[in-house]
Amino acid sequence: MDFDFTEEQRLLRDSVGKLFASRYADFEKRKAYAKLPEGFDRAVWAEYAEAGLLALPFDEAQGGFGGGPVETMIVMEEIGKALALEPYLAAIVFAGAVLRHGSSAAVRDEVIPALAAGETIVAVAHTERSSRHDLEDVTTTAKRDGDHFILEGEKSVVLGGDTADWLIVSARLAGSRRDRDGIGLFLVDAKAEGVSRRGYPMQDLLRGAEISLASVRVPAARQIGDLAVLERARDETIAALCAEAVGAMEALVGLTVDYMKQRKQFGVAISVFQALQHRAVDMYVALEQARSLAIFAALSVADDDAEARGKAMALAKAGVGKALHFVGQQAIQLHGGIAMTMEYKAGHYFKRLTMIDTMFGNADHHRRRLAA
Structure with missing residues (x-):
């Protein structure tokens, strides 16, 4: 099976990456956004709208672009790398899915165009x-x-x-x-x-x-x-969370490896120690396993069979949950005390990964779903 992105999907990934690089590459900016009364910057949210990200999953009839789960996966992975604070998951992925699958044409016409334009939040x-x-x-x-x-x-x-x-x-x-x-x-x-x-x-x-x-x-x-609509929206949100976790893990692995090349012990960088190299490799292996599961989730979430779709999301969430805990814990251990400080980025990645694991059921919850 071909997992390569299309040209349009690569362009989407590049444009989203540039947007977040301009707004989140400096970690101090994220701290400043978090201190705002709403917890994020409305100007950045407007940039999401201008870039077409808020309209991405909606039909063209409501001012959208008709993007699918793979396009959502691309955006959420970049959000995970950036540790973005805007309510994209809540308003566009989760609430947007409920509106797309459950609401009448009149409600969609009333709410979705404003949501896609960044003028309202759901x-x-x-x-x-x-x-x-x-x-x-x-x-x-x-x-x-x-x-x-x-x-x-x-x-x-x-x-x-x-x-x-x-x-x-x-x-x-x-x-x-x-x-x-x-x-x-x-x-x-x-x-x-x-x-x-x-x-x-x-x-x-x-x-x-x-x-x-x-x-x-x-x-x-x-x-x-009804409940069926809510469950379908939850499944789409789980797939998006898996992609966000992959983005956060990728950034955290890179941050950890860079730190190992700079941190010195006994007069040499700790990256030369084979035992630590093995731990970094294990982090990378876990990341790539999670990436495969996130792709699987994105390709499975459009299934109209609720039972099959639910099992696929449980499998992905359980596997990604296992990987994110391993990657996060190893990153903290390899960094040492600095990773526990509010000033350094690694601890914030671990916090977000932990929250992702708990949303809509942690890894243990989804393993029980699969075993039932």
Whole structure:
């Protein structure tokens, strides 16, 4: 099978790489972005839009470019290398997938062009305090009231939720807490009466939010899907996370090898010691194994068979999770104490990789899915 990129895909990779090099090559810039009230720079987000990245996965009818999972993989790998802070994963990959697969034409025409232009941000509010990785564990309720639904409940750790203009909220229409049936997705105006948010920086400096919904009225026309739509969007996001992890690991391996060539012990660079060379090679092997799994995920995620797609994503997430832990831990060990400081980049890569592992289930969770 030919895994080479097309000419257009190579051009995309090069242009995205140049964008992030201009904005993130200087690590001090990332620190400055993180200190802004929203946790990222809106000017950089506008550059994403200008470069066509925000429109990439959407249909041309909504102002998009009709890109597929491979194009998303290319962008996410560059985001991983740069440790970018903008809510691309939350708004374009995850929320964008829900909008593409679940919403009506009217909702798509209302929201997607503004999202693709960088004028609005959408976040998915699905996690609850006791739900862990189970999308069907939902206690937030949606009760019909004429041509509206009334939403009641709370959502936790909503990625990008404090800066979103729209929230896609999972809520229970019927059934008990863990029933797979009876779950709906609703597009909620983040400024609607009854919506309250508390934002905070997470360990990797991306933003999360706790969201409360108190008698929030949502038009029935803004019910945009069900659990199957949410699971498909999750699978697409897992594939994107695998690609981001590969980008972060590639940067971390390069950073570690460069450090080994500079750090001296007993009057020589530590890169001359064979035992440490072997550890660096093992890091590279783990990286390339993860890269193969990320490609596999990108090529499998468009499968309409939900069971087969889910198994493929579990396999990729489990394997990438194993690799990212190994690469991250080895990088910390080979750097020594400097890798634990906030001033140096290596520790920030390890934090992001750890967060990637926990999102939508860590490696152990997905191994259990495969064994079930």
